[in-house]
Amino acid sequence: MDRYTKAFVVASLVYFFLASVLGVWMGAASAAEWVQFAHVHFNLLGFMSMMIYGVGYFILPRFNGRTLHWPSWVPLHFYAANVGLIGMVATAPERPSTGFALFAGLSVVSVAMFVINLGATMLVAPAEEEEEEEEEAPSMRPQVPPPPQVDIHPDMRVGEILTRWPQTVEVFVANGFASLGNPEHREQVKQIPITLRMACQRHNVDLEPMVALLVSAAGGTPRPAAASAGIRAGATVGAGRRGKLSRGEPIRPDSVLGDILAAYPETEKVFRKYYGDGCFSCPGQATESVKQSAMMHNVSEKEILTDLNRAAGF
Numbered sequence: 001m002d003r004y005t006k007a008f009v010v011a012s013l014v015y016f017f018l019a020s021v022l023g024v025w026m027g028a029a030s031a032a033e034w035v036q037f038a039h040v041h042f043n044l045l046g047f048m049s050m051m052i053y054g055v056g057y058f059i060l061p062r063f064n065g066r067t068l069h070w071p072s073w074v075p076l077h078f079y080a081a082n083v084g085l086i087g088m089v090a091t092a093p094e095r096p097s098t099g100f101a102l103f104a105g106l107s108v109v110s111v112a113m114f115v116i117n118l119g120a121t122m123l124v125a126p127a128e129e130e131e132e133e134e135e136e137a138p139s140m141r142p143q144v145p146p147p148p149q150v151d152i153h154p155d156m157r158v159g160e161i162l163t164r165w166p167q168t169v170e171v172f173v174a175n176g177f178a179s180l181g182n183p184e185h186r187e188q189v190k191q192i193p194i195t196l197r198m199a200c201q202r203h204n205v206d207l208e209p210m211v212a213l214l215v216s217a218a219g220g221t222p223r224p225a226a227a228s229a230g231i232r233a234g235a236t237v238g239a240g241r242r243g244k245l246s247r248g249e250p251i252r253p254d255s256v257l258g259d260i261l262a263a264y265p266e267t268e269k270v271f272r273k274y275y276g277d278g279c280f281s282c283p284g285q286a287t288e289s290v291k292q293s294a295m296m297h298n299v300s301e302k303e304i305l306t307d308l309n310r311a312a313g314f
Contacts, residue, residue, distance in 0.1 A: 004074045008054030011082060015046025034092040045085045045107060053081065053114055061121050064193060066155070069120035073113050081110035150220025154197040154207055159190035165218035175210060176203045179258025179286045189286055202287040203256060251308045253291040253301060260290070264312040273307070274299050 019042035025031055026039060061068050068074070087103030094100060152161055152168075161168055162180070173181045177199070180186050196214075200207045215221070245251065245259040251267075260267055275297055290308070294301040 004078045005054050005057045007078055008050045008057070011078075012047050012050035012054065015042045015050060015085075019043040019047060032093075034089075037092045038089045041085060041089060045081070045088075049111070050081065053077070056114070056118055060118055062193070062198075064122050066121055066195075068117065069124065070117050073117050077110055077113045077117070080106050080113065084108075084110055150215050150218040152196070152211055152214045152218060152220070154200075154211060155195050158194055158196055158199050159192065161196065161214060161218075162186060163190055165214070168214050168217045171210075171213045171217045175213070176205055176256070176259065177286060178262040179256075181262075185258070185286065194287060199287055202289065202292070204254065250314050251290065251305065251312055253305060254289045256286070257288055257290070257293060258286045260308065264308075267308050267311045270304065270307045270311050274304050 019039055022031075022035055022039040022042065026035060057068065057074060084103050084105075084107030088100060088107060091097055091100040091103060150165070152165070158172075162172075169180055169186065180189065196211065197207060199205075200210055245255045245263050247263045249263075251260055251264070257271070261271070275293065288296070290305055291301055293299075294304055
């Protein structure tokens with residue numbers, strides 16, 4: 001999670017605690033009306049809404065294989081939501097008042113920012129996709145149909161690339177995505193909305209050279225910018241990258257789970273111990289590192305890394 005996504009979750013827990021304290025107060029003694037107002041709104045706009053904001057910003061764009069439409073709005077949303085809520089509670093005893101109306105309006109604006117930002121992320125196609133969907137005007141003269149275009153781009157899903165151009169699997173396998181060599185795992189990856197950009201980021205692979213290699217393998221011509229960088233069709237990318245793992249190398253926090261299992265099959269028992277049997281059918285092993293998986297499973301990164309290296313003979 002990034003800074004403000006995590007901040008929403010932390011704020012949610014703080015408001016939950018405050019709402020609980022006010023609830024006990026209301027139950028133990030006769031409380032003023034503003035206490036009831038604070039209790040309700042700390043629960044609704046504090047605990048519930050802040051948790052929805054944090055989890056929504058983190059999960060929904062990933063489910064759609066896209067980045068957030070306006071990421072710069074998130075900090076503004078965070079401050080607007082918190083200032084609006086705290087201001088409403090502080091001015092509740094005076095309502096109706098101008099101050100209360102202003103803070104209430106700020107809370108409404110914060111909700112609108114969240115709805116618009118996530119709505120645009122899920123419903124509005126990125127500019128590159130819109131350009132690809134535009135159809136050229138038909139020519140008046142008969143023409144020879146052009147060869148199929150190889151339109152591989154960073155925001156295309158890995159599953160779509162593998163489906164449309166199966167021959168690209170060799171490029172993926174040669175450049176750190178070793179687990180895609182397994183047909184069963186490849187079929188699982190086709191079902192998840194992870195883009196080429198996201199996969200390269202997680203594997204620490206240079207994006208533009210990877211796109212050029214995939215385009216070449218699919219029978220297309222790489223863009224001049226990529227071709228001028230000296231990329232060869234049979235080359236691998238990401239020299240010096242830290243995501244790929246070969247047997248004989250120690251396992252690092254940024255080593256990808258699929259690469260670890262491919263290089264050290266004996267580590268399977270360690271993954272079973274910490275993550276269970278589901279780890280071996282999860283498409284995430286093609287992209288997740290030890291550090292990421294430990295965080296997601298609430299496991300000590302240091303402990304699992306030590307056990308993995310011990311199983312690998314280090």
